[in-house]
Amino acid sequence: MRSGISFTRRAVFALAVAGLAACAQITPVADPLPSWKEGAAKDAIVQFVRKTTDAASPQFVPPAERVATFDQDGTLWVEQPMYAQVMFAFDRVKEVVKAQPALAAEEPFKTVLSGDRAAIGRLGEADVIKLVVASQSGLTIEAFRELAGNWATTARHPKYQRPYTELAYLPMLEVLKYLRYNGYRTVIVTGGGQEFVRGFAEAVYGVPPEQVVGTMLKVDYAVRDGTTTMTNAPAVFFVNDKAGKPVGINMVIGRRPQAAFGNSDGDQQMLEWTTGGTGARLGMLVLHDDAAREFAYGPATGLPDSKVGTFTQALYDEARSKGWTVISVRNDWKRVFAFD
Amino acid sequence: MRSGISFTRRAVFALAVAGLAACAQITPVADPLPSWKEGAAKDAIVQFVRKTTDAASPQFVPPAERVATFDQDGTLWVEQPMYAQVMFAFDRVKEVVKAQPALAAEEPFKTVLSGDRAAIGRLGEADVIKLVVASQSGLTIEAFRELAGNWATTARHPKYQRPYTELAYLPMLEVLKYLRYNGYRTVIVTGGGQEFVRGFAEAVYGVPPEQVVGTMLKVDYAVRDGTTTMTNAPAVFFVNDKAGKPVGINMVIGRRPQAAFGNSDGDQQMLEWTTGGTGARLGMLVLHDDAAREFAYGPATGLPDSKVGTFTQALYDEARSKGWTVISVRNDWKRVFAFD
Numbered sequence: 001m002r003s004g005i006s007f008t009r010r011a012v013f014a015l016a017v018a019g020l021a022a023c024a025q026i027t028p029v030a031d032p033l034p035s036w037k038e039g040a041a042k043d044a045i046v047q048f049v050r051k052t053t054d055a056a057s058p059q060f061v062p063p064a065e066r067v068a069t070f071d072q073d074g075t076l077w078v079e080q081p082m083y084a085q086v087m088f089a090f091d092r093v094k095e096v097v098k099a100q101p102a103l104a105a106e107e108p109f110k111t112v113l114s115g116d117r118a119a120i121g122r123l124g125e126a127d128v129i130k131l132v133v134a135s136q137s138g139l140t141i142e143a144f145r146e147l148a149g150n151w152a153t154t155a156r157h158p159k160y161q162r163p164y165t166e167l168a169y170l171p172m173l174e175v176l177k178y179l180r181y182n183g184y185r186t187v188i189v190t191g192g193g194q195e196f197v198r199g200f201a202e203a204v205y206g207v208p209p210e211q212v213v214g215t216m217l218k219v220d221y222a223v224r225d226g227t228t229t230m231t232n233a234p235a236v237f238f239v240n241d242k243a244g245k246p247v248g249i250n251m252v253i254g255r256r257p258q259a260a261f262g263n264s265d266g267d268q269q270m271l272e273w274t275t276g277g278t279g280a281r282l283g284m285l286v287l288h289d290d291a292a293r294e295f296a297y298g299p300a301t302g303l304p305d306s307k308v309g310t311f312t313q314a315l316y317d318e319a320r321s322k323g324w325t326v327i328s329v330r331n332d333w334k335r336v337f338a339f340d
Numbered sequence: 341m342r343s344g345i346s347f348t349r350r351a352v353f354a355l356a357v358a359g360l361a362a363c364a365q366i367t368p369v370a371d372p373l374p375s376w377k378e379g380a381a382k383d384a385i386v387q388f389v390r391k392t393t394d395a396a397s398p399q400f401v402p403p404a405e406r407v408a409t410f411d412q413d414g415t416l417w418v419e420q421p422m423y424a425q426v427m428f429a430f431d432r433v434k435e436v437v438k439a440q441p442a443l444a445a446e447e448p449f450k451t452v453l454s455g456d457r458a459a460i461g462r463l464g465e466a467d468v469i470k471l472v473v474a475s476q477s478g479l480t481i482e483a484f485r486e487l488a489g490n491w492a493t494t495a496r497h498p499k500y501q502r503p504y505t506e507l508a509y510l511p512m513l514e515v516l517k518y519l520r521y522n523g524y525r526t527v528i529v530t531g532g533g534q535e536f537v538r539g540f541a542e543a544v545y546g547v548p549p550e551q552v553v554g555t556m557l558k559v560d561y562a563v564r565d566g567t568t569t570m571t572n573a574p575a576v577f578f579v580n581d582k583a584g585k586p587v588g589i590n591m592v593i594g595r596r597p598q599a600a601f602g603n604s605d606g607d608q609q610m611l612e613w614t615t616g617g618t619g620a621r622l623g624m625l626v627l628h629d630d631a632a633r634e635f636a637y638g639p640a641t642g643l644p645d646s647k648v649g650t651f652t653q654a655l656y657d658e659a660r661s662k663g664w665t666v667i668s669v670r671n672d673w674k675r676v677f678a679f680d
Contacts, residue, residue: 254549
């Protein structure tokens, strides 16, 4: 019952498939991670990908289930001397106070506007959260993402005097691409704001909005003058940090990741949950031990602690006992940034 | 500087691409929506797909941005005489009370266990929510999804005496496939439980967990005896209904959909937000007006109202004024179910 056309179709299709298969076989195997030094960290990544993507492997993972999660601050880009979103909130204070003048007399806005660096340095977590919430509330989702994207392109980092878009770690950008090339969805799972990171995630990391899980403000939907709007309200809805990270991943992705990358106590539960699954799992932690090229901080470095991104000794010990791989910026990365 | 191998690769690749292109051109154009009668509803879908996927169209939408959202109950499958999840919760009451015997003396559990149909029929929304929450709290995400999946395969619908997995509307299954074939992600956006629907969405609709947005319970992450667990807590975290639907879509997908399908007041804001965007947008509402093959209900049918899935006259008028297409089960669908 097959017509000549069907036969032709099948023949052409078979030829096309054979052609593509031939292509795949003769592609030269280039190093997918050129900014990584040879060693345990690079090996762990490459072996994980081989084990989970080779159809003949007992630990093969079907493409639909391939999910790798990445903390952002300190894992994908620089988090010192402060989280980018806090820098952004500081930069936004003048605009916020212009829109709501009464805030100028209130803390922590008053302190930030005073420019008194010592006093600003003493602001606590609750103050910082207030600033972050104020920096986005009242704005529509679209307007806020645009603002965040513009900020990442234009604000200058105090140490590097470069925009944040250039401060993504080159070795981690290679990991993102390598995993995606191998059928993994690369999901950013950040304690930072979901909409803040969505503002630049596609441009900086190639990660689309549906693969960004973050801390969420309450969002209000309304129709105003016939126009539908989604607006950030001044209230935190979900904190995507520590035990919130597995919960956030489940909410947005609905699957236990196969691999997770972090750098602090905030990522501990994400790594536990990821590596607690069956089959091949990969847990990795970036240790910032390179003061020359980047920053050196956290008890596990043997160097002075810092207020952000705490890689405690306890986390280091857990990594050892659970077989998570610690990535040393100093020893495992040939280059840290694309501009190096 | 190109080697012979590179030349061969490129030649083979060109051949493969040409072969695939030839395939695409000579594929016979089969009707992608065979269960739909010719008419305005079917036309609206086909024209929308053409306008948004033809690269030469001024309303072309890049594949990454192609998102279509679907309410579940009453849009993708039967919601009468009660939502599936309420049926499930009723079926679970005995198990729930076995686990927590004190509940047997409490309402609404007492009434449900009494079997008094009249009294059960008088239960209010708050009672039903209590039953739904009790039917899943305390269970891990994995265990609950499995339970939901098994229930959908085994429970019998009172009218059809068939499992719910057979009660998906065949014309809507065709729309899901047709849209996916054309590069759309088909996202279920349900007032029902996100984890409940994830339990069968892949099997029934071909929709993976990351494309199910629903009402969420609070979820607790914990490590118990060295095992990582994610457990439903007895508290509603997010209600994905009415104005919650655009908010839920933004949370999980982060994009305004190009197309949205619903059937009730609960879908109004999702359709408003979807069709409020620029370019080609599609809003469709299923009107249940076929008592013989399915059910007939809602004021817009001119038939008696029902407690579930209210398609009010006001929604009908809004659909007319905004150019949303109303799908009449009686007039637009040749077949309602695969078993018809």
